[in-house]
Amino acid sequence: MATIEHWIGGQFTAGASTRRSPVFNPATGQRQHEVVLATTADVDAAVQAAATAFESWSQASLSARTKVLFNFRELVNARVKDIAEIISDEHGKVLSDAAGEVQRGLEVIEFACGIPQLLKGSYSDQVSTGVDVFSFREPLGVCAGITPFNFPAMVPMWMHPVAIACGNTFVLKPSERDPSASNYVAGLWREAGLPDGVFNVVHGDKEAVDALLDHAGVAAISFVGSTPIARYIHQKASAAGKRVQALGGAKNHAIVLPDADLDFTAGHLTAAAFGSAGERCMAISTAVAVGAAGDPLMEQVSRMASEVIVGPGRDPRSEMGPVVTSAAKQRIESLIGSGEQQGAKVLVDGRGLTIPGHEEGFFVGPTVIDQVQPSMDVYTEEIFGPVLSVVRASDVDEAIALINSNPYGNGTAIFTSSGEAARRFQRGVRVGMIGINVPIPVPMAYYSFGGWKDSLFGEQHIHGPEGVSFYTRAKVITSRWPHVTTPADASLHFPTA
Numbered sequence: 176m177a178t179i180e181h182w183i184g185g186q187f188t189a190g191a192s193t194r195r196s197p198v199f200n201p202a203t204g205q206r207q208h209e210v211v212l213a214t215t216a217d218v219d220a221a222v223q224a225a226a227t228a229f230e231s232w233s234q235a236s237l238s239a240r241t242k243v244l245f246n247f248r249e250l251v252n253a254r255v256k257d258i259a260e261i262i263s264d265e266h267g268k269v270l271s272d273a274a275g276e277v278q279r280g281l282e283v284i285e286f287a288c289g290i291p292q293l294l295k296g297s298y299s300d301q302v303s304t305g306v307d308v309f310s311f312r313e314p315l316g317v318c319a320g321i322t323p324f325n326f327p328a329m330v331p332m333w334m335h336p337v338a339i340a341c342g343n344t345f346v347l348k349p350s351e352r353d354p355s356a357s358n359y360v361a362g363l364w365r366e367a368g369l370p371d372g373v374f375n376v377v378h379g380d381k382e383a384v385d386a387l388l389d390h391a392g393v394a395a396i397s398f399v400g401s402t403p404i405a406r407y408i409h410q411k412a413s414a415a416g417k418r419v420q421a422l423g424g425a426k427n428h429a430i431v432l433p434d435a436d437l438d439f440t441a442g443h444l445t446a447a448a449f450g451s452a453g454e455r456c457m458a459i460s461t462a463v464a465v466g467a468a469g470d471p472l473m474e475q476v477s478r479m480a481s482e483v484i485v486g487p488g489r490d491p492r493s494e495m496g497p498v499v500t501s502a503a504k505q506r507i508e509s510l511i512g513s514g515e516q517q518g519a520k521v522l523v524d525g526r527g528l529t530i531p532g533h534e535e536g537f538f539v540g541p542t543v544i545d546q547v548q549p550s551m552d553v554y555t556e557e558i559f560g561p562v563l564s565v566v567r568a569s570d571v572d573e574a575i576a577l578i579n580s581n582p583y584g585n586g587t588a589i590f591t592s593s594g595e596a597a598r599r600f601q602r603g604v605r606v607g608m609i610g611i612n613v614p615i616p617v618p619m620a621y622y623s624f625g626g627w628k629d630s631l632f633g634e635q636h637i638h639g640p641e642g643v644s645f646y647t648r649a650k651v652i653t654s655r656w657p658h659v660t661t662p663a664d665a666s667l668h669f670p671t672a
């Protein structure tokens with residue numbers, strides 16, 4: 176059983192801790208590795224390494240930084256398959272989906288390759304006689320990223336390529352459930368020519384996270400994970416005077432109107448609910464079927480859900496893999512049970528699924544629960560598994576009101592052929608990312624990603640222009656080079672011209 180160590184200052188180290196956490200292969204249910212859990216001293220070592228590296232990296236020219244980014248892009252692109260295999264073995268998702276995640280991360284690296292353009296300041300000539308004003312942005316220092324299990328490569332890549340391109344150094348604390356992808360990516364940064372100490376990985380749990388939040392040497396925290404932890408991170412990091420963006424959980428609704436194309440909608444809903452076993456923050460976990468859309472939709476989605484091929488992520492025939500841990504499987508199955516007890520109708524039941532040859536794997540089959548009421552646990556809880564809850568509504572306004580009364584506001588979608596209804600939806604719904612006949616409206620890397628309400632704490636969304644803004648701060652310079660032959664014109668009045 177391999178031990179997964181920290182990557183600090185360009186070296187692997189086990190650090191000072193004796194604490195370890197098991198890393199499972201969700202398809203077999205077997206422990207395959209253990210990961211070291213950092214102490215406060217280990218985190219301090221990583222922050223110190225990053226602080227030392229900041230002195231020279233923050234002074235590296237734009238050309239030098241861009242060259243490293245382009246090299247990194249080439250290396251990640253060449254190793255998509257390797258990274259996907261690492262992800263699949265620890266997360267459980269199927270290989271094609273894992274490769275898709277790396278591809279989306281790659282797009283953020285490509286965005287960050289354009290950093291000279293993104294960091295261009297502004298210049299105003301002759302704002303007053305002989306006076307010019309210009310602005311530029313500088314890096315913050317040591318930035319930290321704390322990331323969830325569900326996208327072990329992509330979510331960290333929402334952060335570190337942008338932070339590093341801006342001239343910061345970075346300490347990543349990935350999920351302890353699937354930590355290996357981060358160490359692999361650290362090796363690619365080094366191969367790309369990134370100086371040691373600019374990118375560091377510390378593994379750990381709450382102790383490591385708290386050490387980062389408390390550390391005076393950390394300037395900014397980017398967090399992605401569940402809402403209770405996002406709220407905690409935002410409060411604690413803000414109180415410590417750090418810049419913080421904390422993206423939380425989700426409960427994404429898709430409204431289906433009677434005028435939507437049934438085959439198109441059912442296919443896309445099935446994919447959006449069960450892809451990656453529903454362990455996506457942009458998964459559609461709730462369908463809101465309006466009026467006559469409900470019954471035919473339920474018939475078709477139930478058939479398609481039953482046909483999803485569930486199996487180990489490494490098997491190319493599998494369309495959906497296991498969930499991440501045995502605890503996740505138990506929690507999901509118990510929530511399905513509570514829905515049934517509270518009066519919802521389980522049309523397709525994924526509980527108790529076993530896959531021949533993988534009897535100990537953490538598999539839950541696609542599940543469709545109809546007639547869900549907003550008071551039920553299956554509606555109020557973020558299930559984070561392959562479960563589609565279906566609420567019935569009588570019209571589009573009732574459906575929009577339901578979405579707006581939900582505490583989360585990450586993503587949402589509408590299926591319709593009515594431009595008028597779609598426009599009413601896009602203007603009326605209080606959610607950060609909106610799809611129109613697009614069930615998972617993840618913005619491209621050159622836009623910014625983020626939800627509203629309890630899905631994001633902090634002001635700035637992640638990657639894209641807001642990512643560059645988050646990882647830099649502006650200086651505005653007012654400059655005058657007086658002609659020495661003219662007499663001094665200083666006065667006590669406010670200058671006006």
Ligand code: NAD
Nearest residue numbers: 322323324349350380381384400401404422423424425456
């Ligand atoms: P999580 O909140 O349990 O863990 C996220 C990170 O926080 C991990 O690195 C973990 O080690 C750390 N952590 C856990 N408990 C902590 C504690 N008590 N104190 C300090 N740190 C702690 O989330 P998860 O289960 O790994 O990921 C799934 C969640 O992430 C879901 O809620 C999902 O919606 C959310 N998510 C959101 C987005 C988004 O963009 N909004 C994207 C991906 C995942």
